[in-house]
Amino acid sequence: MFSIPAVTTIAQTIQLSLSPVFMLAGIGALLNVLAGRLSRVVDRARAVEQLHPRSTGPEHDRHVWELRLLNKRISVINASLVLAVSSAVMTCLVVALLFVSELIKLHIGTIVALSFILAMMLLIASLASFLLEVRMSLNAIRIRPELLERDQA
Template sequence: MLPNAVSTIAQTIQLSLSPVFMLAGISGLLNVLAGRLSRVIDRARALEALHPSSTGPEHDRHVWELRLLAKRIVIINAALFLAVSSAVMTCTVVALLFVAELVDLQIGSTVAIAFILAMGLLISSLVAFIIEVRGSLLAVRVRPELLEHK
């Protein structure tokens, strides 16, 4: 009976490899998102320091960029929340696989739904990431007046 148990555990480990690889990908995404959030916060702090002493078009540009940065912070936070939620659901899938095998539960549908939910959360996080990246491009556009040769 012990060799069968070892074989069953080995099969369960094989089943859990895909979610574990997914976790590795999510961890990379979390690293990128945290880095972007850090850079956005640093830029917002720098602009907040310049804001009181600026006037005219420069002041307007600072206000515009601060508003953009505030939106980006919200989007990155949402992406982080969704990615972490996806990682938690992925861990739940792995745990359910082992619990189902150990206790001999027939919860294949529950495991499948949990995995689909984990993927849905990951997809949502990636969509938020795309939106944030597109928003960041607005701030790096070179203003036409800087390109004029006088």
């Protein structure tokens, strides 16, 4: 039979769900950073695409190299975004499961725990992808040796 839980029980469930909600805030901040990086990479790719047809020789090769790197970076950022959003969805599911299990007296602690573990694993994978993308971006800003030479004048 369905019974209405006491206010104190609901308050305890809300307290339990605060940690996942803080995690959601952190994931939101990560998504904001990732979206910003994706925007900057796309802008740079568009700028290099405009330069590409007008270039020749070593400059053309450098543009092709940079476009390939930008394309890889876009893929890695996209993967990180998908993983972060998946983590957020799983975290929301954890909060919902906490309330549903309390309201209808389901004993699904193992499912809640596994869902939270999966959310954390997805977040870890997203952060690892983010780190990979940051490392890739460092390759793009290496200063060419010829630009570092002193003028012989």
